[in-house]
Amino acid sequence: MISNYLKLAIRNLLKNKVSSFINIGGLAVGMAVAVLILLWVQNELSFDTYHEKAHRIRQIITHNKVNKEDTWHWATTPLPLAEQIKQLPEIEAVTRVTGPFWNGASMKTDSWTSIEKKVACVDENWFEMFDYKLVDGNLNEFARNPRSIIMTESKAMQIFGSTKASGKIIRIDTLDYMVRAVFKDNPTNSSFQYDFILPMAAYLSNPKNLENDNNWNNYNYETFILLKQGVDISKIDQKVTRVIQYAGRDEKTGEINKDITLEAEPLAAIHTDGIGRFTGAPQGNAKTTYVFLALALIILLTACINYVNLATARASLRAKEVSVKKIIGAGYTQLFIQFMVESILMCTIALLIALGLIYSLLPVFNNLTDKNFTPDLTNLTLWQVLTGTTLMSVLLTGVYPSILLSSFQPIRALKGLNILKSNNSSFRKTLVVVQFVVSSVFLIATLVVFQQIEFIRSMKLGYEKANIFEFTIPWNIREKIDIQTVKSRLLSETSVEGVTLASQNIVEIKSSHSGSLDWDGRPADFEPTVAQLSAEYDFQNLFALKMADGRWFEQNNTADNDNVVLNEAAIRKFKIKNPVGKRFNLHGRKGIIIGVVKDFHYKSVHERIEPLVVFNSSNWRGSVFVKPARGKEQQAIRASEKIWSEFILNRPLEYKFLNETYNNLYKTEQRTATLFNAFAIVAVVVSCLGLFGLAAFAAEQRTKEIGIRKVLGASVAGITVLLSTDFLKLVGIAFVCAIPLSYYFMDKWLQDFAYHITIQWWFYAFIGLLIFVISIATVGFQSIKAALTNPVKSLKAE
Known part of the structure; x- marks a missing residue:
């Protein structure tokens, strides 16, 4: 019986080649895009859950209330905490990890040298709590011998050309470490x-x-606890908080520090908690994940609409087939199964084509998402997503058409009456409107995202960053190097126009402070959080900062060692009138405000410009900013590398242009723009395929009407307008519906930026025109083709 259904399904697909191509092609594209998105969504939702003990593992998170307004959140804790909380009855084990190589570890072998960023130090019981799959060696010596190291298999292949690397030696700075084991590369869903x-x-x-x-007082270690089976965890936060509060109590008064609280956060939550970690592992966003899950389903739905539309549109053509089968004894269930088999066959063929598309697009998708998904057919996750997508496609494309086609009444169909007792075109028109609503929203979103990114790129930041690159002296060797000598050597190069030193990168100042600030008129309970930057006398000129009042630091002016420059945001928040010359204390230094610098964007435009204090302390400065002479960038880089190699042996220079650093702040927005471009293209192509199929069917149904009209004198233009008008009305209705939807969603997206564009009327005018041009081209082709048909051919059957 099933084989018979398959034969009928194959014959039907081959008989209706155009509609089959539209259905399978559109669905294959929709399925491929949906599968790729769902792979990413599944990866985001399963972060760190692959560890066998994941449900019992918690990370200790620190919350430090620095003032009434601000609480800082850290993923780190003090070193001694582990030994203290180990005594709690609910805790089975405690382990820690830290990243001591802030600027990367200088590693080398006889044939390889590199600065490696992703290096961690862990407690000896780390591998008892977390799961690693070894491909070579063992962990016995790792726990016993401090001069041990283990690595990923990809790094082993890169360094030694083989995963059999145990026993090999790697030098880190001046010490030799022996490779004890090699483990499989970290999964993409690992923090x-x-x-x-x-x-x-x-x-x-x-x-x-x-x-x-x-x-x-030093919070440099990430601490993880393993809870005992079946324990009551409701009071664990309170207990670990009590440990650190009593440990940090005032030695004289014995008063505990209530500003510090600890939280035992589930392992699966750390990916989306928004707290930075030393490895720089990319953070997820739960809201974004669920948005993309919805988008994947919307794209799949859009692709499935084509099948439903064409199947229901062609219902009248299959009415007599169904009626004859019913008369000779076919039951409702048999007919339902037949049409479901057709749907399943179409979805299976689409799935095979989608697999080819997925394999082709996966490298591009990996680059876009910064993941490493592999086309591994043994991957259970891949098959879960593929199976789920296929089943969803079968349900969306199969159930309604199968119910509709198997429910015809034979007598009405054979008499030529309305087989459905009603006009079914309203349902199809609704689906067409839904498709083009989706397409219009995606196109409008694409334009809004593009305009926002262009706004970010072209906005005035308040400083000059073009053609300037930066490098940092590693913190652990700054005492051995005279950074001023490095600066002097660079300034002596003809390829270098300017050099200045600072503690932070002006593009993204991460250092913040609260507690030691004081000025005349400060309320006793007001201890604001400020960004802080140590900069020298020529910092202002190099970056072309503008002064709103007063002056910048002066060269060789020792009094300026205690003085500060504030930005305008600080003056507003601190409510200091006539600030220049007023007392201002910072870090125990008693100085004055010598100037007010005009506000500049020292963070992402997602955030408003907040108070900034610039001070003049040479001990803080380790970043070197070099401005090459115009056209001599490469010479300036080579000169920097030469000078670097004289001061810092066995470690290559790592530099980055500020434009690159700035662009990295908006990687997420760039990816969003690319994804919306892809979504918009897919949605428009799939929608147009469906419109093309319906237009072709409508022209086919009205062949004799068109022939009669031509015989009576109708023009090609008139017939084209006649056939196109109904479809263009639907597109117009869809676009009108898309306007408020797109405005709502994109306005919400723009609110994440402190500085953003305003959605303009011409956005909608442009996209509306584009949608109508695409629709006219799609429908017009079929309409003109039908209008040009010789009426003799159309009417000869009469």
Whole structure:
């Protein structure tokens, strides 16, 4: 019986080649895009859950209330905390990880040298709590010998040309470490993207490191706990908080520090908690994940609409087939199964084509999402997504048409009466409107995102960043290097126009401070959070900062070592009138405000410009900013590399142009723009395919009418307008519906930016014109083709 259904389904697909092509092609494209998006969504929703003990693992998060307005959130805790909370009855084990190589670890072998960023030091029980699959070696010596290292298989292949790397030696700075094991590359849904792992004992064997970290004031370690089976975790936050509060109590008064609280956060939540971690692992966003899940389903629905539309439109052509089968004894269930088999066959063919598209598009998709999805047919996740997408397609395309086609009444159909007792075109028109609403919303969203990105690129930041590059002296060797000598050497190069030193990159100042600020008139309970920057006398000129009042720091003016420059936002928030010359204390330095710099964007435009304090302390400065002479960028870079190699051996220069740093702030927006471009193209193509199919069917149904009209004198233009008008009305209705929807969603998206564009009327005019041009081209082709048909051919059957 099933084989008979398959034969009938294949014959029907081959008989109606145009509609079959439209259905399968549109659905294949929709399925491919939906599968790629769903792979990403599934990856986001499953972060860190692959560990066997994930449901019992928590990370200790620190919340530091610095003032009435602000609470800082850290993923780190003090080193001694682990030993203290280990005593709590609810906790089975505690382990820690830290990233001591802030500027990357200088590694080398006989044939390889590199600065590696993804390096971590872990406690010896790290691998008892978290799951790693070893491909070579073992972890026995790792726990016993501090001079041990393990690495990912991709790094082993890169360095040694083989995953059999255990026993090999890697030098880190001046010490040799032996490779003890190689583990499979980190899954894409892991927050622990470490390429190299060392024992914590290796780092703490340095007496300076141990002395610096073994106190309750330095928060440099990520701490994870494993809860016992079946324990009551409702009071665990309170208990770990009590530990740190009592440990940090005032030695004289014994008063506990209630500003610090700890939270035991579930392992699966750390990907979307918005708290930065030392490895720089990309953070997720739960809202974005669910938005893209909805978009995947919308695109799949749009593709499935074509099948439903064409199947219901061609219902009258299959009415006699169904009626004859019913008369000779076919039951409702048999007919329903027949039409469901047709749907399943079409979806299966579309799935096979979609697989080819997925394999072709996966490299582009990986580059866009910064993931490493692999086309592995043994991957259970891939098959879960493929199966789910196919089943969804079968349900969307099969159920309604099958019910409709199998419910015809034989007598009405054979008499030529309305087989459905009503006009079914309203349903099809609604589906067409839905398709073009989706297409219009995507196109409008694409234009809004593009305009916002252009606004970001072209907006005045308040400083000059073009043609300037930056490099940083590693913090652990700054005491050994005279950074002023480095600057002087650079300034002596003819390819260098200017050089200045600072503590932070002006594009993104991350350092903030609260607590030591004081000025005349400050309310006793007002301790604001400010961004802080240490800069020298020529910083203002190099970046072309504008002064609103007063002056910048002066060269060789020792009094300026205690003085500060504030931005306009700080003056407004602190409510300081006539600020120049007023007292201002910072970090225990008692100075005055010597100037007010005009506000400039020192963070992403997602955030408003907040108070900034610029001070003049050479001990803080480790970033070198170089402005090459025009046209001599490469010479300036080579000169910097030469000078660097004289001061810092065995470590290549790492530099970055500020334009690149600035663009990196908006990677998410760039990806959003690219994704919306892809969504818009897919939605428009699929919608136009459906419109093309319906137009072709309408022209086919009205062949004799067109012939009669031509015989009576109708023109080609008149017939084209006649056939196109109904479809263009639907497109117009869809676009009108899309306007408020797109405005609502894109206005919400723009609110995430403190500085953004305003949605203009011409956005809608432009997209509306584009939609109508595309629709006219799609429908017009079929309309003109029908209008040009010789009426003799149309009417000869009469």
